[in-house]
Amino acid sequence: MSLRNAACIVGAFEHPTRLAPDMTTPQLHAECAAGALADAGLSLTDVDGYFCATDAPGFGPISMIDYLGLDIRHTDSTEMGGCTYIQHVAHAAQAIAMGKCSVALITLAGRPRSEAVQRFRPGAPESAFEQWVGLTNHTSYGMCAARHMHEFGTTSEQLAWIKVAASHHAQHNPHAMLPKVVTVEDVVTSPMIADPLHRLDCCVTTDGGGALVVVSPEIARTLNRPVISLLGAGEATKGPSGGLGLDLTVSAAAKSGPRAFAEAGVTPSDIKYASIYDSFTITVLMQLEDLGFCAKGEGGKFVADGNLISGTGKLPFNTDGGGLCNNHPMFRGGITKVIEAVRQLRGEAAPAVQVPNCDLAVATGIGGSLGARHGAATIILERQS
Amino acid sequence: MSVRKLPAPQPNPETQAFWDGLDAGVLRIKTCVDCQQTHYYPRHICPHCGSADTRWLDSAGTGEIYSLSVMRRGEGAPFAVAYVTLDEGPSVLTNLVAENLDSLAIGQRVRLMPQSSDADHAGDGPALPFFTAIGD
Numbered sequence: 001m002s003l004r005n006a007a008c009i010v011g012a013f014e015h016p017t018r019l020a021p022d023m024t025t026p027q028l029h030a031e032c033a034a035g036a037l038a039d040a041g042l043s044l045t046d047v048d049g050y051f052c053a054t055d056a057p058g059f060g061p062i063s064m065i066d067y068l069g070l071d072i073r074h075t076d077s078t079e080m081g082g083c084t085y086i087q088h089v090a091h092a093a094q095a096i097a098m099g100k101c102s103v104a105l106i107t108l109a110g111r112p113r114s115e116a117v118q119r120f121r122p123g124a125p126e127s128a129f130e131q132w133v134g135l136t137n138h139t140s141y142g143m144c145a146a147r148h149m150h151e152f153g154t155t156s157e158q159l160a161w162i163k164v165a166a167s168h169h170a171q172h173n174p175h176a177m178l179p180k181v182v183t184v185e186d187v188v189t190s191p192m193i194a195d196p197l198h199r200l201d202c203c204v205t206t207d208g209g210g211a212l213v214v215v216s217p218e219i220a221r222t223l224n225r226p227v228i229s230l231l232g233a234g235e236a237t238k239g240p241s242g243g244l245g246l247d248l249t250v251s252a253a254a255k256s257g258p259r260a261f262a263e264a265g266v267t268p269s270d271i272k273y274a275s276i277y278d279s280f281t282i283t284v285l286m287q288l289e290d291l292g293f294c295a296k297g298e299g300g301k302f303v304a305d306g307n308l309i310s311g312t313g314k315l316p317f318n319t320d321g322g323g324l325c326n327n328h329p330m331f332r333g334g335i336t337k338v339i340e341a342v343r344q345l346r347g348e349a350a351p352a353v354q355v356p357n358c359d360l361a362v363a364t365g366i367g368g369s370l371g372a373r374h375g376a377a378t379i380i381l382e383r384q385s
Numbered sequence: 386m387s388v389r390k391l392p393a394p395q396p397n398p399e400t401q402a403f404w405d406g407l408d409a410g411v412l413r414i415k416t417c418v419d420c421q422q423t424h425y426y427p428r429h430i431c432p433h434c435g436s437a438d439t440r441w442l443d444s445a446g447t448g449e450i451y452s453l454s455v456m457r458r459g460e461g462a463p464f465a466v467a468y469v470t471l472d473e474g475p476s477v478l479t480n481l482v483a484e485n486l487d488s489l490a491i492g493q494r495v496r497l498m499p500q501s502s503d504a505d506h507a508g509d510g511p512a513l514p515f516f517t518a519i520g521d
Binding site: 125129131132133136138139140143145193194195196197240241243244372 | 399400422423426451455466467474475478479491
């Protein structure tokens with residue numbers, strides 16, 4: 001059974017806050033839920049499926065379903081790091097296709113700027129061998145970038161173009177945390193954080209959140225909103241696998257991407273807009289290669305000279321400014337990737353970055369730690385005429 | 386420069402022999418009797434074939450740097466995080482010890498140089514599998 005046209009995104013909401021010292025995390029979830037449902041023209045009483053991950057406080061769906069006052073018949077708390085919410089769209093479509101629910105609500109929220117957040121889970125089998133190492137996300141992604149440079153000659157200047165493109169888009173987003181346009185020189189002269197990644201190669205840390213509403217095609221047609229259909233989805237995980245044949249230059253998106261494109265029946269050359277999870281500049285470069293927008297090792301050349309800038313380049317990406325410049329709520333950029341793809345497909349992106357006739361988009365992400373074990377999720381979305 | 390704390394590992398029945406070996410200066414990895422392949426980190430079942438017939442193997446403790454990243458910010462910085470590919474095959478996530486971290490490079494030959502973890506902040510806890518460049 002295919003997910004092609006099995007479900008539609010009818011509601012999307014990105015919380016405008018980037019700093020929320022006086023709010024609670026459940027409150028943020030609730031405001032995101034209300035925003036996405038209002039966008040769809042639906043209410044909490046219409047929801048019969050609820051999706052969340054470990055950013056949800058307490059007992060996850062049990063706590064949040066009660067807090068929100070939902071009456072649901074299907075729930076899913078699949079957890080795959082920051083790309084989870086892309087995966088949730090596909091899992092919601094699966095549930096809808098099976099008749100398990102018809103209006104699925106997905107929420108994400110957190111306040112990592114306002115309060116300490118536990119990011120590592122005790123008891124993992126690898127913990128004793130890895131935690132003392134200092135494998136922060138910076139060093140993990142730094143090792144991927146270093147190996148990519150070693151094997152393919154990728155340069156810091158090429159990586160910098162990814163931040164430059166994101167900043168060109170962020171200047172048009174009134175909510176972006178970093179709205180200032182930067183240059184390649186700005187990026188490569190910013191302080192080194194974890195070689196070879198500079199401060200401006202890294203994403204922002206923000207409080208906030210987002211929500212999505214996924215419904216059956218029948219319900220979508222009754223709502224007075226553009227219908228955004230799911231055409232295909234793929235997911236995959238990758239890890240050191242015992243350490244033989246370690247390859248830090250390839251991500252799990254090399255599997256999730258082709259699976260999504262095959263189900264959708266389209267190719268990367270058909271895509272008009274791409275939301276690419278950008279925890280770091282190297283994250284984007286590897287996913288572009290792994291999804292097939294260019295050959296492995298050619299990512300540096302592909303992103304150079306503004307090729308990702310809307311209106312200038314061949315592949316407009318992250319037109320909200322992405323995690324690099326706009327928002328990375330709760331260290332989890334997956335949901336904002338879907339939200340900006342929906343804006344583009346509806347023609348509701350900032351006018352300066354709106355892609356003309358944008359009818360086909362991809363949203364893809366990495367969760368976990370790219371230099372260790374991680375997951376990838378990819379979805380292909382289409383605007384129905 | 387702030388001192389970086391290295392928390393003592395918590396051995397369990399799957400890993401006790403690894404930490405005992407390291408305290409004696411030997412890096413133990415696992416090898417599979419059924420598929421003959423090695424793996425790291427060590428575990429009860431072979432991640433390559435699923436066999437539960439895995440045995441301890443004393444590594445020579447030598448290999449080369451697969452990739453590295455020097456952390457420049459935060460507690461104890463700078464320090465070098467790396468994957469070292471052992472001559473027996475598997476890659477090990479580790480830290481590199483060097484007088485000059487900028488001298489380290491992908492492809493460089495390295496050897497095991499265990500460092501003590503912090504037991505009760507005393508620095509005399511169980512050894513951790515650090516590596517250092519051969520010739521340093």
